[in-house]
Amino acid sequence: MAMLDDFRPVAEVTADERGRVAIGKAGATKDDRYAVSTNADGAILLTPLVSIPKRELLVWENDELRASLFRGLADAAEGNARALSWVTADDDEDAEDE
Numbered sequence: 001m002a003m004l005d006d007f008r009p010v011a012e013v014t015a016d017e018r019g020r021v022a023i024g025k026a027g028a029t030k031d032d033r034y035a036v037s038t039n040a041d042g043a044i045l046l047t048p049l050v051s052i053p054k055r056e057l058l059v060w061e062n063d064e065l066r067a068s069l070f071r072g073l074a075d076a077a078e079g080n081a082r083a084l085s086w087v088t089a090d091d092d093e094d095a096e097d098e
Contacts, residue, residue, distance in 0.1 A: 011025040023046070028034075034046040052060070059066050075081050 013021050013023070013025070015021050026046075033049050033051060035049050037045040037047065039045075059069060072081070
């Protein structure tokens with residue numbers, strides 16, 4: 001069987017009675033998620049992935065919005081941001097002012 005570029009053997013494992021294979025020796029840890037792909041030869045490729053909430057998908061689909069968000073985060077990291085009282089106001093503090 002031909003190895004894919006940049007892949008190296010890590011361990012030999014046996015599937016259990018439910019078809020599960022432990023991949024801890026390959027570096028997998030609890031709650032890691034993977035996309036699973038197979039080819040005609042039966043090779044299985046696990047690609048690490050991270051799931052995000054659907055409401056955040058817009059940021060990754062819109063290049064302009066993502067660039068703006070990253071600029072804002074960079075500005076905040078450099079100390080070039082300021083709190084906006086109408087955004088950061090706490091409702092409890094408003095009640096105390098009355």
